[in-house]
Structure formats: structure tokens, C-alpha cells
Amino acid sequence: MGFREAMGLILPYSWKRILDQIKSVWIIILYLVAFQILVLGVPVAQASIIAIGIFLVIFGLAFFMEGLFLGLMPLGDLIGFKLPQKAKLPVILLFGFILGVLATFAEPAIGVLKSAGASVKAWDAPLLYLIVNKYSNYLVYAVGAGVGIAVLMGLLRFMYSWSLKPFIYVLVAVLSGLSIWANFHPNLVYISGLAWDCGGVTTGPVTVPLVLAIGLGICRMVGSADSGAAGFGVVTLASAFPVLTVLILGMVLMGTVPNPSRPETFFAPDNRAKAVGVFNSEEELIGYAALQGGSSGLDAAFGNDPAKRQAFLKSLVASPATRVKAFGTDPAFQKWVGTYGTPQEKALLAGMAGSLSGTAVAATGGWSWWKELIVRNSMAAVQAILLLMGFLLIAFLVLIRERLPRLDEIILGIFFAILGMSLFNVGIELGLTNLGNQVGSKLPTSFKSIDVVENAKTIPSFDPKIVQTALVTTPTGVAQEQFFYAKVGTRYQSVPYDPARYDSNTSTYQWMPKRGPLFGSEGGLLGILVVLAFAFVMGYGATLAEPALNALGITVEELTVGTFKKSLLMQAVAIGVGVGLALGVAKIVWNLPLVWLLVPPYAVLLLITAFSTEEFVNIGWDSAGVTTGPITVPLVLAMGLGISSQTGAVEGFGILATASVCPILSVLTVGLFVGRKAKKAAAAIAA
16 A cells, blocks of 8 residues: 555544544633633633643543554453453452553553642641652552452452442442541541542543453353443442542551641641651751741741751751752742741852752753653653553463464554553643643632732832831721832732742842632622532533543443433433532532532432432443543642632542532432333333
């Protein structure tokens, strides 16, 4: 075949695959950008970087999915068909467990969990900070172990045609009980949202199709695939068991950290033994106290002893390695001293200016920055994909002991999967996470005043003598506030004065403009309702645009012989996701306990499950997996963390959890009415 003929086949095929990814992305991206610009009135910062990120996400997913279909899926289907002929049950179950663990590592969205801890304050939630920062790898291992157990149980279900209902009753009862208990524990209460959200991260484009391919291969071999719904149920198990394993991880580690407290208490010397365990070193704790706790936090870390503080700063001057341990980079150290340092410390900084070098972070967009970004994400993709594919190939050669068919396609599939996952991970970091954080951090302007960081201005040659004092009447009496006048355009406006933003060493003042509330008064209900409406429309629209939902709707309509229409299922799932996202946002805005947003719906679900047929139970409980794709997971997680950073919430987890339970509730409820209607119709025909 000539080059032109080959391109005539490849290009239309490739464009169709890319178009599939564009269809699943464009609505939610356009909605987020339009809402931020048109409703909130804030331009998208780093728009070009975000655009590049979204472009990479689209192409990355296209390559990744093609790699799955070329390499992983055929191999998984072949192993599933051949394995029962060649191996005994214990070997099959061990294979399934390891497969579930390694498939989790290869999930595109799993990397989001590692970057989710940036906004958590160590003193507010020490255990959560420990797990999402220092032990983020342990978190991924726990999630992988949960998926491994789920795959093991799923294979047993496939082989013996077990009902899904007993699994649901036991898992929901255990998880609800643990969540209620955790709600009364000062540290575990902040783990619940993370644990329940981890269940949504696992049901992505690697785990579910691969496990289904192997499971259905086993079903065909053992003769239990006569039911069209044989493949359903695996998503439910893969969503539930990781919640359990992450909660167990929290219980194992909870004795190693102090209880939540104020920064002054957390960093105090008498709390030091446990507080240091949250970080990698004593120097890192002190650097964190300086950067996040301000002067009071750092003073507490030294027992309010100026001599110890001065001695430590001198050690930073003498040792670049110590500076890196404490502050990460020299610019971070310089920024802290310039903002919070005493005159003596600023003089010390001026004297060491010549020794500050080498550890600066590369500027965003510079070649070094791009190189580090690409290499880091590419290495992560290579490790994840090669681990999974290496295990599958070794299992095939050792257990099946046959010649591998279509080896060239499998190798090409591995290459496409690695390339796709690398591009996707870079795109997530540049685009989706960045955009989600921006929208989430700007949403609270609907009901409160917040700092607009991207509009910050540096005022040179600032003289504190121009600062004035105003008397302000408060509910508790009269208070004083400082301000100064600045000319903005052709108008003079008063600007609140914050002493921490004045750098006496450079005589500059960092002016941070504020915006909001846009709707109603500060903390008013109208502004909050706008945010909840935004979340509902986002969930509803993004779900209807999800290609997997359309495929699920077609499958369900065929299985129910037209009783449960595709359009009805899609609407039920989309409305459920919209309501779930709105509930999750309400949880963050009003700081509601997540357990009371999850346990009652799951209790109702147990009741509905008992009265539903096995067919509808499998369909309804698996429908939640459609809502947590590789696009929605990073966006929703980033948005939740962005909102929490502005509202003062300790953490922003739980949105994925509420967005998962509500569609199950809506689908099973509709399923009851559809089933009852079908029975009445059948009775009328029989009469």
C-alpha cells in the first residue's frame, strides 16, 4: 500500500478517535470558561498554557484509548479465556488481585490524588496532610489494594454467577459504620471525603474495560455469560473497596500524628515529636511553619525564643542544603524573609545575597520548566504502563504458555498507551487542574469578597506615612481599620492596608485587589444559590456529553427490551450527577459533615436495592462509574479544593462521592417505576 492510500485510511480513522475525545471535553470546558468570564467577570489566567493543556489532554486520551484497544484489551480478553483452562482457582484469584493493583497505577486520573494536598493545612488536618503529601504513594497503594480486592471478588462473581446484592449490603453497612465513627474522630473525619472520592478515581478507562475483558473471557469459558448483564457489577466493587482500604490506611496512621489545633499549638516544642512525623524532616517543619504559619507559627516552632530563631536563620545562610530542606527553593526563603522577617533578619538576607543561587525554580514556560514537566510525567507513564503490560505478558507466557498472537499490534498499543498517558498527564497539570482551581477559587466571589491574586500590583517607593485609620462599627463595638488612597485610572479609591504586604527592605507594597460579593450581600443566600446552580448545570451537561453514558444507555435499552429507554437512563444519570455536584459544593460552602450527605442516601439505596431486580441493581449501581471519567475527576477535584481554599473549609473532598451516590439513587428509583409499569402492562396483556 502506498503512502497516499495509507494516509487515506489512517487520517479519517485518527480524526474520528480525536473527535470522540473532543465531544467529551468541549462542553464542560466551554461552560467553565464562559461562566468565569461572563458571570464572574474574571479573565482566565494563563489562558495559553491552559489551552495547550486541553489540547494535550484530547490527543493524549485519543492515543491512550487506542493503545488500550490495540494492546491491553485483546491480551486481557485472551488471558481471561485461556486462564481457567490452564490455572487453578487460587492462581486465577492472585492474578486478578495483582491485575487490579497494577491497573490502578495505570489509571490516568490517579496522579490527581498525589497533587490534591497542596491546599490542606497541616495543623487543620494533620492526618489528611500526611496522607496526601508525605505518604501520597501509600494512598495510591491503598487504592490499588482496594481495586485488587474488587477484581478478585469480581472474578468470583463472574465464575459462580453470584448476586451483587449481598456485596452491596455488606459493603455499604461497613463503610457507613466506619464513616459515622470517623465523623467523631478529630483526625479521621477529614479522611472520609478523600476515601469516598478515591472510589470515583478508580473506575476509569483502564480498570473497568480490562477487568471486563478478562471477566467476560472467563464467563465464556465457564458458561456463565448467558445473561446480557454478566459484565455489570465490577464498577460497583471497584468503587467501594478502595473507600474501605483508604479508611483502613487512615486508621493505621492516625496514632502517628497530633490532633488538629491552631498553628501556635501545632508547632510548639511540646507537640514537636508528633508534628515532625507529618513532615520529612525537622527543617521542613520549620520551613512550613514560616511559609504557612507566618511569624507566629515560626515563633511557636522555636518556643518563642528569638535566639533560637536567629541561630536557625544563620544555619540557613551557611548551608544551601538546609535552605532546600526547609524552604524548597532560595526564592521561597527570600520571599518569606522579605514579607515576615525582622529588620535584623532582612539585614542578614542582604548580607547573603551572593550565596543565593542554583535552587531557583524555573520560570513557567521556560525550557527547563517544560523539560522537567515532560520528563517527570513521561517517566510516570512508562513505569505505570510497563508494569501493567509486563505483568500481563509474563502471566501469558508463564500461565498460558502459548505463542502470543499479533505481537506487533500489542507493541504498538504499548507505545500508544505510554505516549497517550504522558501527554494526558502533562495536559492535566497544565490545563484541567489549573482551570478547575481557577474556577473553584473564583466561584466564592458570588457570595463573598476574595483576593484576586492575578490582579495583584506592586507599588514601588511606598511610604507607610500615607496610611490612615478609620473607625468601624462592629457587632461587638468600635474597631480600627487602616487604609490608604490610590489612583486607579482617573479615580481615587481607598485601599485596605495590610502591614504584612509591605516590604521595608525594598520599600514596596503588594496591593491585592478584592472582588465580590457579586450577588447579594456578604455570605448571602442568593450568591450561594448561584454557585449551587452552576454546579448542577456543570454536572448535568458534562454527564450528557459523556460518550460512555450513551453506550451504557444503548446497552440498558437492549437488555430491558426497550422497557428502560436510553434517553430516560441518560436523563436520570445526568440529573443525579447534577444534584450530587450541587450537594458536594454545598458541603464545602457550609462546611457540612459529609457523613450526613452520604449515609442517608445509601440507607435509602439499600431499601430500594432490596425491592429491585438483580438486573436493575447491576445497572443502577454501575451507572455511577460513568460520571467519574478521566476528564471530570481532575476538574471536579480541583474545583472542590479551589472553593475550599477561599471559604476556609479544611478540605475540599467529597464532591465525587456525592456525585456518585445521587445517580445510583435516581436510576434505581426510575427503575422501580419502570419495572412496576412493565408489570402492569404485562398483566393487562395477560388479562
